[in-house]
Amino acid sequence: MTAAAQGGAASPSSPDLPRLDLADPSWAGDPYPMLDALRDASPLAESKRGLEVLDHAAGLAVLRDRRYTRDHMSIVDAVGITSGPAREYKQRMLLSQKGEQHLRLRLPLARYFAPARTESLRAQIRAIVDTLLDEVDPTQPANLFTALFNRVPAEAYCMLVAAPREDAPFVSRVSDQVLAIFERDPSKKDSIEAGYAELFPYMRERIAERRAALGDDILSSLIRLQQAGELTEDELVDEASTLVEASTDNTAHQMGLVVAALLERPEVWRRLVGDHSLVPRAVGEGVRFEARVRVVTRIATGTTELLGHPVPAGGAVNVVVPAGHRDPARTPDPHAFDLDRESPPQLLTFGGGAYACIGMHLAKIEAQEVLDALLTRFPTAELAAPVIRGDNAYVATTPEVPVVLSPR
Numbered sequence: 169m170t171a172a173a174q175g176g177a178a179s180p181s182s183p184d185l186p187r188l189d190l191a192d193p194s195w196a197g198d199p200y201p202m203l204d205a206l207r208d209a210s211p212l213a214e215s216k217r218g219l220e221v222l223d224h225a226a227g228l229a230v231l232r233d234r235r236y237t238r239d240h241m242s243i244v245d246a247v248g249i250t251s252g253p254a255r256e257y258k259q260r261m262l263l264s265q266k267g268e269q270h271l272r273l274r275l276p277l278a279r280y281f282a283p284a285r286t287e288s289l290r291a292q293i294r295a296i297v298d299t300l301l302d303e304v305d306p307t308q309p310a311n312l313f314t315a316l317f318n319r320v321p322a323e324a325y326c327m328l329v330a331a332p333r334e335d336a337p338f339v340s341r342v343s344d345q346v347l348a349i350f351e352r353d354p355s356k357k358d359s360i361e362a363g364y365a366e367l368f369p370y371m372r373e374r375i376a377e378r379r380a381a382l383g384d385d386i387l388s389s390l391i392r393l394q395q396a397g398e399l400t401e402d403e404l405v406d407e408a409s410t411l412v413e414a415s416t417d418n419t420a421h422q423m424g425l426v427v428a429a430l431l432e433r434p435e436v437w438r439r440l441v442g443d444h445s446l447v448p449r450a451v452g453e454g455v456r457f458e459a460r461v462r463v464v465t466r467i468a469t470g471t472t473e474l475l476g477h478p479v480p481a482g483g484a485v486n487v488v489v490p491a492g493h494r495d496p497a498r499t500p501d502p503h504a505f506d507l508d509r510e511s512p513p514q515l516l517t518f519g520g521g522a523y524a525c526i527g528m529h530l531a532k533i534e535a536q537e538v539l540d541a542l543l544t545r546f547p548t549a550e551l552a553a554p555v556i557r558g559d560n561a562y563v564a565t566t567p568e569v570p571v572v573l574s575p576r
């Protein structure tokens with residue numbers, strides 16, 4: 169889920185702090201000079217969404233600090249979903265919970281996506297990538313976002329819940345539709361509710377099918393918890409629906425950002441072609457370099473202080489991911505795409521602490537397999553036209569990554 173998901177009340181204005189302009193046009197192009205200038209002035213800034221943390225260490229500390237929480241329902245309110253099944257789902261789901269209830273809903277998913285278990289899915293993910301690449305004409309320019317990046321996470325989701333591959337276009341469409349909630353645009357309310365009205369019956373149908381033939385997929389594992397009385401029937405549907413929302417869009421765009429950064433740097437691409445053992449590093453550095461989720465928001469549960477500034481109870485503190493990922497105090501020469509970094513920084517784009525993304529390993533494995541397959545099968549791949557991005561202060565997107573896989 170995008171971090172815009174976690175919004176909340178803004179803090180009162182502090183005149184001594186520099187302003188971060190969320191509408192600055194550079195967010196859509198190159199926001200780094202603007203962010204560097206702000207961070208040089210102060211590690212903490214302010215915007216209309218609250219306090220803005222620009223340095224890496226302070227950002228990480230906020231994410232790990234139990235005195236801060238999350239407020240997902242503020243997004244639902246912003247879109248104007250005031251009643252009905254979509255609101256009831258949002259009130260019950262993992263992202264809106266705190267404390268024990270959050271842990272109870274988080275653990276079944278977190279256990280399933282533990283690093284070793286996730287690693288065991290690698291070969292199946294590679295098979296998904298290879299099958300999708302077989303379907304692309306390598307001699308013609310193709311938009312790899314629609315042909316590959318957007319499809320791998322949806323097909324991986326189908327694999328995780330033991331749904332047929334044919335369901336992937338539906339999963340992809342519905343998840344795009346419901347994820348529009350993070351844009352906080354009230355004009356999308358009807359479409360979002362319509363998306364959920366399709367998603368919930370689909371999940372119920374899949375659950376009914378799996379009940380008849382339990383396996384080792386995540387849906388079967390959730391069904392077993394429900395049968396043991398550890399999840400209610402609604403919570404079972406909610407957990408599976410949450411995974412659709414969480415696992416598709418962010419991963420697709422992050423893959424696009426990583427592959428685009430590499431194809432834009434042919435010398436780095438060629439080095440990877442010659443040494444595939446660098447692929448995990450390339451994905452880590454690519455996520456640092458251009459992060460999909462650009463802000464992770466926390467809400468202060470009580471009055472506190474941050475970098476010498478008061479934070480009122482209910483005040484929003486926003487960790488500005490691209491500023492932290494390119495903080496020179498943590499990452500020397502931060503604007504270079506460098507495969508040889510000795511101690512890469514902890515990535516902020518997956519959040520942290522009690523709410524940290526549970527799908528980080530899966531997302532990294534998907535991106536690694538995409539990259540490795542491209543390097544193996546299409547070492548001479550090149551951009552057919554400039555990458556089209558649609559970035560803002562909340563997320564970075566790559567709707568068009570035009571590539572010729574095997575230029576003649």
Ligand code: HEM
Nearest residue numbers: 274414415418419422517518519520523524525526527531
């Ligand atoms: C590049 C891809 C991804 C990015 C950038 C991303 C980012 C995030 C962020 C920022 C959060 C909130 C963290 C916080 O508040 O501290 C989050 C939570 C979450 N993510 Fe991801 N995510 C990605 C992929 C995935 C995948 C593939 C899955 C599922 C398999 C997933 C499942 C979840 C879940 C379930 C949560 C909620 C955790 C909780 O509230 O306890 N994510 N993600």
